[in-house]
Amino acid sequence: MNKGEKIGKLDRLIKIQRRTLVENATGERVESWSDLLSVWSNVKYAKTEIREEDMNGAIYYTNRITFEIRKTDITERDRIQYNSFNWDIIRVTEDGRGGRMFIEVQKTEG
8 A cells, every 4th residue: 555545445454365276295286275465445245145045955145245446457266365254256347447446256155
């Protein structure tokens, strides 16, 4: 953050993580997540959660959140760590002026 810059509503610190493939002890390539950067964010919770049932009768609840951050190079292949949970990024959009990004994420619990 620049000295004297006001963060306004960007009052929640989040971690952005990037997926990589690493080789395990047996030579298999496995998914691993590493911290890419920490940024300040405005967090907007959805008013409702989505309830779904799979073919086996298991019920899953999906919560959605939108994070507003300053512009960076994250994509839908990355994820966000916030409040001890990992959130899958489903959409990244910009405000049109190039200064802010809006990241829609979801977390599914079963």
